[in-house]
Amino acid sequence: MVSEQESKQRLHLVFGGELKSLDTVDFKNLEGLDIVGIFPDYASALTAWRAKAQQTVDNAAMRYFIVHMHRLLEPDGH
Template sequence: MSDTTSGKQLLHFVFGGELEKLGSNRFRDLDKLDIVGVFPDYSSALTAWRAKAQATVDNAHMRYFIVHMHRLLEPGAVEVPADAARGG
């Protein structure tokens, strides 16, 4: 379970599937979407996205996406980059 006491969670959703044609965002079969998961930060979502994208590199129609759920849940919130929060 993720630690929620150390601050806000910036939830990210990773999913993918086979597209009908290259250059589109329309999926061939919604029943076959690959729901990778929900992650507590962008870094862990990117790691999961990269693993799935690299595993399906031989299928040009397969695409994975990262959805910034925190932006949908709190559209007016201002994001502070992780390195800025640490003073870097």
């Protein structure tokens, strides 16, 4: 049997884009955001984030982020 804890999804969104300034998290072009995908766990999201970050290492203004969607969907932690 799968326990309730094991069956809970922990969705993570990986996305990125070019920032207006290195001092903010304001994107230059919202229509140009790169939505990498939604992943079932942090480990797979981190792998995708690392790959994208490595591909864009030459552009200092390009940033990728991991959003813990499960925290937004269930803010009380249940």
